[in-house]
Amino acid sequence: AQTVTQSQPEMSVQEAETVTLSCTYDTSESDYYLFWYKQPPSRQMILVIRQEAYKQQNATENRFSVNFQKAAKSFSLKISDSQLGDAAMYFCAYRSTNNNDMRFGAGTRLTVKP
Amino acid sequence: SQTIHQWPATLVQPVGSPLSLECTVEGTSNPNLYWYRQAAGRGLQLLFYSVGIGQISSEVPQNLSASRPQDRQFILSSKKLLLSDSGFYLCAWSGPVINTEAFFGQGTRLTVV
Numbered sequence: 001a002q003t004v005t006q007s008q009p010e011m012s013v014q015e016a017e018t019v020t021l022s023c024t025y026d027t028s029e030s031d032y033y034l035f036w037y038k039q040p041p042s043r044q045m046i047l048v049i050r051q052e053a054y055k056q057q058n059a060t061e062n063r064f065s066v067n068f069q070k071a072a073k074s075f076s077l078k079i080s081d082s083q084l085g086d087a088a089m090y091f092c093a094y095r096s097t098n099n100n101d102m103r104f105g106a107g108t109r110l111t112v113k114p
Numbered sequence: 115s116q117t118i119h120q121w122p123a124t125l126v127q128p129v130g131s132p133l134s135l136e137c138t139v140e141g142t143s144n145p146n147l148y149w150y151r152q153a154a155g156r157g158l159q160l161l162f163y164s165v166g167i168g169q170i171s172s173e174v175p176q177n178l179s180a181s182r183p184q185d186r187q188f189i190l191s192s193k194k195l196l197l198s199d200s201g202f203y204l205c206a207w208s209g210p211v212i213n214t215e216a217f218f219g220q221g222t223r224l225t226v227v
Contacts, residue, residue, distance in 0.1 A: 001173075006157075033215075035215050035216075043202065043220075043221050044218065044220065044221075045204065045206075045216075045218035047215045050215055091157065091158060093216070095208070095215075095216075099165075099171070100146045100163065100165050100208070100210075101148075101160060101163050101171065101173075102148060102160070102163070102206075102208065102216050103160055104150070104157055104158040104160070105157055106156060106157035107156070107157045107158075
């Protein structure tokens, strides 16, 4: 089964600065989808950004962008101009094209300092 | 539009009691359905997923089970709860098309005492 690893349990960033959250995954598939989710204190899961494995272009959504390195199986999230509302748990997720399951990493707790 | 309902929101159960958490999806057909557990301050552990009625894939051998009696209904059960079953349980659905993300319910906070 595929595994998703987030090696940073906690990260901190100053307001208006940039922070990068790391994610690596293990798979033998060539086609799959990757996602970043945000979980604020309300615990509602919110999709931040998605990436198709067959696309070389990195996905961007306003202040959020990814660095997708398929050969390295790396999928990092960059948050620019960090805001206090960005403070949350961030989860990296992998969706298989073979069996439809969706696996998450252990999460990174992001703190934004004013 | 599609919606997902999960209940109850909180539950306190004694050790050894049964469990039934229910999740229903509206506004879509043939969704993929998932049950995840999140221990305190931890990541999401995939427990079960289903691609159709009666089709359940189990990821973690334990005293929990799942059933999908109807296309848009997913139930998480236990005959006898353990203390270690405490956690935050999330139901999610995704479309059959592979590029869709998972949409999550509000979650159930289960405390086994």
